[in-house]
Amino acid sequence: MINVEQYDRPDTLKEALELLAKEGAVALAGGTSMSLAKNPSWNSIVDLSDIEEIQTIEEDDEFITIGAMVTMTEIFRHPGNMPCSISAAARAVSSTPIRNMTTVGGSLARSVYWNDLPVALLSLGASVGLASAHERRRISIDELYTSHPSKVLKSGEIITDVKVELGKYKTNFIKLARTHVDYALLNVCASLEVKGNVIANARISVGGAVNMARLVIPAGELLSGQQYSDDLFIKAGETAAESIEYRSDFRVNREYQKAVTAKLVTRSLRDAWNNCECNETDGE
Amino acid sequence: MIQISLNINGEDFDVDVSPDLTLLDLLRELGFHSVKKGCGEGDCGACGVIMDGIYCKSCLVLAMQANGRDVFTVESMGDVNDPHPLQQAFVDEGAVQCGYCIPSMLLAADVLLSENEDPTDDEIKEALDGNLCRCTGYVKQIAAVKKAAKMMREEENDAE
């Protein structure tokens, strides 16, 4: 931050993107990690917090679109049809002042092991709007996570929004932490596309115990196309526990990480199947 | 140096700030010593302020981000001669021991009561979850916020 000579807070996305196209310019969102960052190559800060077009939550019959500058507090207070695992993940973030500051775009761009929201967005198969001075594009969240999101973004490109299909999945999010405000030991989100008694598609994601949010593909594949059975949910939990590359965590050992992953993936699947409140249909 | 203008507790300030200066350090340099530097990295909550109506941690805000913003510290709430109901209730309930965490806790509670005039225990706990207190067990602070809410509802009824 020490070599920064310019600070701008433009009102429009167009102006922000033009500023970000310059060498040494960097975006600032909620500032919860930027304020502590020390990168000597930055010479200009582009604060996104006055750009109204990326601060809104919009819904139609099919999709909910959440602007990149929407905060965690605004997500879980949203009076409309927010998918329940997105609300739960936003509410699980640290404490009130941190939730008031942390944004959707900042959480995805940062993507450290403890970022809660990306776990839910991955499980729900969101798409991500991106913009630079030269181009606007939309990619799937799976594509954003082919590497660390900051590496997938091109130079001068920012996240503008995330878009999630409404009512597609029965979904559930669980955060396990030592205290209510601590970083996650494990995050799990299970989302099930249900047709009658059949799981047409399952997307299970984890965070906390891994370097950044990721889908657990083998566990999802085990369930997809199968008739519902509780045994299958137990097997999916065991499969997930075996297929994850765990990060080392001074708070817990590997055995604990494995055991708790198996249990919580199964629990999240059960809760998605039985208790999801944002998708009451039985997927007829 | 970056030139900024901000309003603190109703008063305008024009200052030149270094790009890595935090709002916390700026406030303390300007004499608002109620804003405490506990950890300087977002953990303790002793630096809490209200910026444009939002309760946030001033150690995680760069001073330049406060350009054009309205900032409130506990100095804006009241003093010994004319305490805010929250301040009075904290005293009445014995919710203060060393006092280090109290300025920001009062601000967090103030935002809560401006949005919710009759909060439940759980709502109070959530609103104060960013404020670590090493002395008390939080129990009396929760009682104090409830008491202040009641005092403020009664004041409002009397005014009507």
Ligand SMILES: Cc1cc2nc3c(=O)[nH]c(=O)nc-3n(C[C@H](O)[C@H](O)[C@H](O)COP(=O)(O)OP(=O)(O)OC[C@H]3O[C@@H](n4cnc5c(N)ncnc54)[C@H](O)[C@@H]3O)c2cc1C
């Ligand atoms: C004490 C503490 C505890 C925390 N606990 C948790 C927790 O439990 N769970 C959790 O999920 N988070 C937690 N966080 C927040 C998390 O660590 C990050 O700080 C946060 O996700 C960053 O979001 P931000 O909006 O503040 O972004 P900023 O700090 O402003 O920016 C972060 C990065 O993202 C980039 N960026 C921002 N917006 C965009 C955009 N739209 N497009 C492209 N790039 C962008 C910035 O250039 C920067 O590189 C905690 C933070 C603190 C300080």
Ligand code: FES
């Ligand atoms: S000084 Fe500890 S949270 Fe800001």
Ligand code: FES
């Ligand atoms: S009263 Fe001492 S830290 Fe809270």
